[in-house]
Amino acid sequence: MPKALYPGSFDPITYGHLDIIERAEKIFDDLIVGIVENPRKETLFSPAERKELALAALEEEGIGVSKVITFDGLLVNCAKSHDRESIVRGLRANSDFEYEFQMALTNRDLAPNIESVFLMTSGEYSFLSSSIVKEVKELGGDVSTFVPRVVEKKLAEKFSVPD
Numbered sequence: 001m002p003k004a005l006y007p008g009s010f011d012p013i014t015y016g017h018l019d020i021i022e023r024a025e026k027i028f029d030d031l032i033v034g035i036v037e038n039p040r041k042e043t044l045f046s047p048a049e050r051k052e053l054a055l056a057a058l059e060e061e062g063i064g065v066s067k068v069i070t071f072d073g074l075l076v077n078c079a080k081s082h083d084r085e086s087i088v089r090g091l092r093a094n095s096d097f098e099y100e101f102q103m104a105l106t107n108r109d110l111a112p113n114i115e116s117v118f119l120m121t122s123g124e125y126s127f128l129s130s131s132i133v134k135e136v137k138e139l140g141g142d143v144s145t146f147v148p149r150v151v152e153k154k155l156a157e158k159f160s161v162p163d
Contacts, residue, residue, distance in 0.1 A: 004086040007034040016125035020090040076111035
């Protein structure tokens with residue numbers, strides 16, 4: 001029974017993330033979505049809010065995962081503590097590849113028994129990032145094709161813009 005962890009900041013979760021989750025669910029018997037708490041990274045939403053949004057978005061889209069967690073510290077330590085043998089990462093562009101390649105090699109040195117598995121994003125989401133979503137919404141743009149309704153509403157609240 002292969003078990004995997006799909007980590008990310010998910011600030012906020014987008015259709016690109018949900019696409020990777022849905023596809024990973026077909027490969028792994030047990031998938032945990034791990035929301036990282038990185039004190040060096042400034043986020044719009046707190047870890048608790050990101051977890052709540054992820055759960056609501058997954059429900060809205062009808063995607064079932066084993067669990068959604070928050071964690072801090074090393075990714076491989078989180079994977080080990082949840083008995084994961086794989087880490088799922090999504091790739092959008094060359095710039096993602098270089099960073100993810102470096103992280104995968106580092107993780108392999110730290111935990112040789114945990115494999116990194118990369119899923120190419122669907123073409124329609126290849127440009128999409130949480131940063132772009134936040135910027136578009138903050139400037140009053142429509143993000144309905146980028147995020148589920150529950151996320152769009154929460155962004156509107158955060159930026160005090162019409163929904």
